[in-house]
Amino acid sequence: MRIAVVGGGISGLVATYRLRQSLGASADLTLIESRTRLGGVLHTGPVAGEPVDLGAEAFVGRRPEVPALLRELGIADQLVHPAGLRPLVWAGGRTHPLPARTLMGIPSGPDGIASLLDAETVALIAAEPTRPFSWRPGADIDVYSLVADRFGAQTVARSVDPLLGGVYAGTARSIGLRAALPTLAAALDRGAASLTAAVSATLPPPSDAPVFGALRDGYAVLLRALAERSAPATVRDTAVTALRRASGGWQVDPVGEFDAVVLATPAPVTARLLAEVAPAAAQAAAGIELSSSALVVLELPKDTALPQNSGVLVATGEPLRAKAFTLSSRKWPHLAARDTAVVRVSFGRFGDDSVATLPDPELIAAATADLATVTGAPITPRSAVVQRWPGGLAQYAPGHLDRVAEIESELAGFDDLTVTGAYLHGVGVPACIASASTAAQRIATAPTGARPPNP
Known part of the structure; x- marks a missing residue:
């Protein structure tokens, strides 16, 4: 079985490793990456002669x-x-402690956040449970629209935006509630009487467990181990220009013909490659900025x-x-x-x-x-x-979950083509590992020889 994994970031590397695990040494795996370096946004480089992560670090x-x-x-x-x-927040020309017991910076009340905000905003937060509140179950809006309305624009600028900027390199205006904060959306759908009540119901119980982890010598150690355990896999450093049906499976230009393909590429590249074979999925992927x-x-x-x-x-x-x-x-x-x-x-x-x-x-x-x-x-x-x-x-904008559902719905009609990546179900490394493992399992367990008709 010849399988192409297009994209050599963490998602592509994990998918290749999982395929090797499932299919054994006889599978002919080719990992295609347009850059000369594997790892995507994970990259470890020397600083003062010692390894330091120059992309995601935790x-x-x-x-x-x-x-x-x-x-x-x-x-x-x-x-x-x-x-x-604990981290600090720079606001109003000085540092403040980052408020504790918030959900991505959204407070559950005025306690703990008062020193970061002016008196008017603190009063707005304190009174929020008494103000009329309505929510349409299933609604998806940007985080700014919800939080600024209930807790004030200053709360967004000083508490929410700094955290969203770290996760998505975006702001509350560019990130949708339902994709970025699903537990909060669920609490609102269940009929929470206020945003304060919804956040309070969503906060996890206090824990001494570390929130983050990292690798002592950088992500390069993980990337290298994945590549080594995927051997023997061919690595091609070239850009894929087209994907189309072939008699035996898929033609991946300019590399060759394969029985199955995993696209572990960014959303815009995925959209381009799917344009002819899965147009609805391509259109949905193109909407992810x-x-x-x-x-x-x-x-x-x-x-x-x-x-x-x-x-x-x-x-x-x-x-x-x-x-x-x-x-x-x-x-x-x-x-x-x-x-x-x-x-x-x-x-x-x-x-x-x-x-x-x-x-x-x-x-x-x-x-x-x-x-x-x-x-x-x-x-x-x-x-x-x-x-x-x-x-x-x-950017996990409003409507993101619908876009992902459209992508996965159309591709469900193929047993030899699937996608994975940070634009689907989470931008963090754990989410990418989970997505890539699912994609690899789908290809590895597909009925041999079953092929949908040419589009």
Whole structure:
């Protein structure tokens, strides 16, 4: 059986690995990636001679997929957890503690968030349960429209946007409630009397379990292990220009003919490749927009005066150009043990690429100046690394679940073609692992020789 996996990010690598597991050494697997490097938005590079993740650095530790996969691959000793420090929020020209007991920054009441907001907004939050509230079950609106109406625009700018910016490189205006916050949407559908009540019903019980995890030597360790355990698989570094039916399965141009195909490509590429063979799915995928971002990793002297916090998130509307600072040497004990301090400075939100596309020297200067502003101390980098991520993150806009359902509904008619990726059921690494595993299982268990008719 000849199978092509198009896209060599984490989703494509996991799909290839799972196919090898299921089908054994006799399966002829080809992994096709348009870049010369595998891993997609996961990329580990040297900073002061030591590995540092230059894309995503952490995963949600309460999901099981990453720890389970590390154990499978024999690299469970790479799993590390943060030091337990809390982040700050930069708003109104100073830092504030990030409010606790919120749902993606949406408060369950005025307690704990009052120091971040003005008195008028705090009063609005306190009175929200007494105001008339209506919700149409099944409705899907952007997060901004709901939260700004009930809790005020300042709550969105200072508490919600900083968190959504980290997850999606977007804002509350570009992210839909139902896809990004499904548990909150479910609570509203059940008839919650107010947004306060819905958030309160949705918050998980307090837990001492680490919220995040990471790999001690970076995601490169995971990517390498997946590639090694997928062997013997052919890797082709070329762009796929077309996908069409062939007598024996699929013609994947310019690579060749295959019995089955897994598309682990970004939404716009998926839309282009499906245009002829699955037009409804292609149209739905084309409606999923992407956000671009850039990262500056600063290597600093170890004694640089950094806050004793895991990072600093930046509220929207602030004059700073950066959207977030990860104080990596504070956040991660394994990085704190190194001889230098490491800070990751993130730029770029959906709809605004003006800063993220600055030339490298200007972007490094912006990162240095903004970090000096939030720390109140001189910043003198020893070195800096710039990593850009054009179209790196899908925006889960209102109607996202309908788009995904349309994609999966049409492709359900094929037993030899499926999709996976961060634009479907979650942008995080655990969600990508789950999606890729499902896609691989579908191909591996399809009836041999069953082929739908040519479209």
